[in-house]
Amino acid sequence: xxxxxxxxxxxxxxxxxxxxxxxxxxxxxxxxxxxxxxxxxxxxxxxxxxxxxxxxxxxxxxxxxxxxxxxxxxxxxxxxxxxxxxxxxxxxxxxxxxxxxxxxxxxxxxxxxxxxxxxxxxxxxxxxxxxxxxxxxxxxxxxxxxxxxxxxx
Numbered sequence: 375x376x377x378x379x380x381x382x383x384x385x386x387x388x389x390x391x392x393x394x395x396x397x398x399x400x401x402x403x404x405x406x407x408x409x410x411x412x413x414x415x416x417x418x419x420x421x422x423x424x425x426x427x428x429x430x431x432x433x434x435x436x437x438x439x440x441x442x443x444x445x446x447x448x449x450x451x452x453x454x455x456x457x458x459x460x461x462x463x464x465x466x467x468x469x470x471x472x473x474x475x476x477x478x479x480x481x482x483x484x485x486x487x488x489x490x491x492x493x494x495x496x497x498x499x500x501x502x503x504x505x506x507x508x509x510x511x512x513x514x515x516x517x518x519x520x521x522x523x524x525x526x527x
Contacts, residue, residue, distance in 0.1 A: 398425030398484075399432070406434075406480070409523065416478045418467055418514060419487035423449040423460075426482075430458045437478070439463040439470075468509045471516025481514050483526045 402425070406415075413435030417426045420438040422445060429436055430453070438460055440446050446462045453460045465473055467483075488507065514524055 396428070399428050402429060402434075402482075403432075409480075411479045411523070414478050415480045415482065416470070416474070416517065417482045417484070418465070418470060419483045419485060420449055420462060421445045421485060421487075423452045424485075427453050427456050427458055427460075430460060431456065437463070437474075439465040441466040466510070466513075468506070468513040470513040472513075474517040476517065476519050478517055479519055479522045481518055481522070481524050483514065483524070485527070488526060 405411075415434065415436045416439065417436055418439050420426050420440050421442075423438070426436060426438060427449075438449065439462060440449070441464070443464055446464055449462050450460070453462075463473075470481075488510075518524060
């Protein structure tokens with residue numbers, strides 16, 4: 375029996391034990407209503423779906439993507455278990471402008487995800503090398519409609 379957990383499973387367990395997804399939902403719903411954002415919205419760092427699955431359950435129009443295949447496997451399992459089957463997209467941030475040119479009113483990049491740029495599904499020799507961060511942010515920016523918003527935390 376393999377008892378080794380993938381970091382996606384560890385992160386998922388940590389989030390559910392140590393954090394409150396309703397706080398994230400409230401942080402999204404209030405500003406989205408105030409800014410009159412009706413969609414589409416992209417969560418480009420959906421990870422395991424923490425908070426986003428609850429927003430989908432509430433009927434928000436959110437496209438889910440991540441650059442890590444294992445995170446998306448965990449997201450799919452979580453969304454299926456919640457009765458919200460979703461089809462997340464495996465996309466790196468620098469690909470977003472090509473896949474979705476000026477499509478989204480709002481792009482979410484949550485969970486301190488920028489710190490993991492270029493670390494998806496592989497080991498990065500120097501985690502302090504952010505040389506491609508501009509390329510990734512440009513990809514996000516290019517997928518936002520004129521007048522839209524980018525939320526990074």
